Amino acid sequence: MAVITLTQSYEIKALLDLANQCATDETLSFSIYPISTGQNWGYGTSQPTGLSKNIILVVLAKLADIKHFDSELGLVTIEPGITQQQLSDYLQLNNHDYMVPATGAGPDCSILANTLERGYGVTPYTDHFSTVTSIQGYWANGRPYQSAINELDTSDDKFVDKTLKWSLGPYLEALFTQSNLGIVSQMTIRLAKKKADFTSFFIQMQDETLLEKAVPLIRQVLQDYEGIVGSINLMDQRRLLSMFAKHPKGNEADQVMDNHEIKRLAKESQAPSWTIVGSIYGSKGVVGVVQKEIDVIFKQLPCKRVYSNSLTIILTNKIINNLPDWSLIKSRL
Ligand SMILES: Cc1cc2nc3c(=O)[nH]c(=O)nc-3n(C[C@H](O)[C@H](O)[C@H](O)COP(=O)(O)OP(=O)(O)OC[C@H]3O[C@@H](n4cnc5c(N)ncnc54)[C@H](O)[C@@H]3O)c2cc1C
Known part of the structure; x- marks a missing residue:
């Protein structure tokens, strides 16, 4: 396997053209596996899924431009390498x-x-795919893709294409998702406007047999507060630990942790058996009322309920933010 890092988006087409030219020659033929940042953890990292012999891993992380931003509509056009952090910094x-x-x-x-x-x-x-309004890229045969509306759109910055998700005719953009049928060079997505207020809730349950009782309550919250509570993550210990605990075998780890290791790590870090995480968005009044009602719903379970707007969390954050950098580095070692 070889790894190629592209630095200009026109190189995508050049590489695809080369792959197609070599395709008929068994000694030269190769297949392409594109990644953006290659952190598809849990689904196979940046490892190609194909079985073919000559695989070229094409890294697009250096194509990291924010091509356009519409501040009235929250439409942003990004290249493959733009990360969550970079978009946050830009905003x-x-x-x-x-x-x-x-x-x-x-x-x-x-x-x-x-x-x-x-x-x-x-x-x-x-x-996230529902927020896509426009895609540009290349099919595997090297042919460029842009929507029919994009071709007809004579407005500045292709404004109509960027706003109209469904374009004209058959909807082709979904073919780029989970497929490897082509390479996307840029995408426009619609961002949600920040609300006046917000709080996250963390419901922690120690008893692992409570799952059956928790699921209907989660469903109730999602149905009763649709549009106010975004979505809810229900995480077991393994999922929780994968976010913040170090694998006992360090960077050498290439295997899933066994149950014994999970139990030990969970005990060490006091990770609950089940964690329910969600966020409430709205005006100050709406968030206050919904938070109280959600608290009543989850009170039916023996659980610990923590809210990001609680005084304890706000004070802890203030203390952490005012600690000297060295003390945080030390505590991470
Ligand atoms: C602890 C943990 C928490 C997670 N939480 C979430 C979560 O909350 N939500 C969630 O959705 N996922 C989550 N994941 C799954 C996964 O890590 C993310 O989906 C992550 O964003 C994928 O990695 P990436 O963005 O670097 O994509 P990449 O690895 O770069 O790419 C992902 C796939 O898309 C294809 N691809 C990439 N770029 C292109 C391109 N330009 N053109 C064509 N195809 C392309 C690749 O071939 C690959 O198959 C989580 C994983 C773990 C371990």
Whole structure:
């Protein structure tokens, strides 16, 4: 296997053309596996899934431009390498009141690749592919793809194409998702506007047999507060530990942790058996009322309920933010 890092988007076409020219010669033929940031953890990291012999892993992380931003509509056009952190920095720097479609996979993951994976998050637009309004890229035969509307659109910055998700005729853009039928060079997505207020809830249950009772309550919250509570993540210990605990075998680890290791780590870090995480978005009044009602719903279970707007969390954050950098480095070692 070889790895090629591209630095210009026109190189995508050049590489695909080369692959097609070599395809008929058995000694020269190779297949292409594109990744953006290659952090598809849990689904196979950046390892190609194909069985063919000559695989070229094409890394698109260096194509990291924000091509366009419409501050009135929250439409952003990004290249494959733009990460959650980079989009967050861009929005903050320019005082744009919009949210990053964040996932639990972490700040260094590509927004575009997660969207092509049909990823989800707990911000108000939970289904990330549903926010796509326009895609540009290349099919495997090297032919460029842009929507029919894009070709007809004579407006500045292809504004009509960027706003009209379904374009004209058969909807082809879904073919780029979870398929490897082509390579996406840029994508426009719609960001959710920041709400006046927000709080996250963390419901922690020690008793692992409570799952059956928790699921109907989660469903109730999602149905009763649709549009106010984005989505809810229900995580077991293994999922929780994968986010913050170090694998006991360090970077050498190439295997899933066994149950014994999970139990030990969970005990050490006091990880609950089940954790329910969600966020409430709205005006200050709405968030206050919904938070109280959700608290009553989950009170039916023996659980610990923590809210990110609670005084304890706010004070702890303040203390952590004011600690000298060295003390945090020391505590991570
Ligand atoms: C602890 C943990 C928490 C997670 N939380 C979430 C979560 O909350 N939500 C969620 O959705 N996922 C989650 N994941 C799964 C996964 O890590 C993310 O989906 C992550 O965003 C994918 O990695 P990436 O963005 O680097 O994509 P990549 O690895 O770069 O790509 C993902 C896939 O898309 C294809 N691809 C990438 N770029 C292109 C392109 N330009 N053109 C064509 N095809 C392309 C690749 O071939 C690959 O198959 C989690 C995983 C773990 C371990």
